[in-house]
Amino acid sequence: MMRNRIAWTYTDDTGFDWRVGAMKALTDQNKLGGSPAGPTVPPLPPSIKPRRIQLRYVRGQPEQRRSIVVYSVPCPIMTPGATVTLNVRIGGTDQSQVYTNVHRPRTVLVPERHPRKLTSTNQPG
Numbered sequence: 065m066m067r068n069r070i071a072w073t074y075t076d077d078t079g080f081d082w083r084v085g086a087m088k089a090l091t092d093q094n095k096l097g098g099s100p101a102g103p104t105v106p107p108l109p110p111s112i113k114p115r116r117i118q119l120r121y122v123r124g125q126p127e128q129r130r131s132i133v134v135y136s137v138p139c140p141i142m143t144p145g146a147t148v149t150l151n152v153r154i155g156g157t158d159q160s161q162v163y164t165n166v167h168r169p170r171t172v173l174v175p176e177r178h179p180r181k182l183t184s185t186n187q188p189g
Contacts, residue, residue: 066168067121068088069085069086069087069088070085070086070087070088070091070099070100071074071084071086071100071101071102071105072084072086072091072098072099072100072135073085073087073098073099073100073101073135073136074098074108074114074133074135074136075097075098075115075135075137076112076176077115077175081101081105082105082106082107082112083101083105083106083107083108084101084108084114084133084135085102085152086133086135086152086181087151088150088153088157090132090148090152091135093148094140095099095134095140095141095146095147095148095151095173096132096134096135096139096141096148097134097135097136097137097138097139098135098136098139099136112176112177113161113176113177114133114134114157115133115134115173115174115175115176115177116131116132116133116134116141116173116174117131117132117134117141117165117173117174118130118131118147118167118174119131119132119150119163119164119165119166120163120164121143121152121161121162121163121164122141122152123161128152128161128163130152130163131174132148132150135172137173141163141165142165143165144165144166144167145164145165145166146164146165147162147163147164147165148162148163149161149162149163150162150163168185176188
């Protein structure tokens with residue numbers, strides 16, 4: 065799996081679109097949501113940590129887990145049993161392995177994170 069990165073659209077939990085870098089080999093699988101990002105899409109601010117999904121490679125011993133970004137919801141990888149091929153480094157060599165969503169539908173995503181909002185009671189200074 066090649067490591068070519070492309071400009072991709074991440075839609076946050078409020079519905080706003082942001083430009084992020086994504087591996088073309090992952091986006092070509094059409095399982096993580098999102099779409100190509102044009103030059104007018106603003107970059108994702110560092111204050112937003114994108115939502116992720118935990119996947120498992122169950123054929124290996126010990127079982128391997130990976131966390132990857134979900135660019136928009138809903139998307140096909142959120143379906144229990146859905147798979148995506150990831151490039152992983154094992155023993156110094158790159159290998160392509162098929163990872164599976166083995167979660168129940170409501171426990172799939174690691175939520176998006178935002179910094180604490182400043183209010184009159186917690187402003188610095």
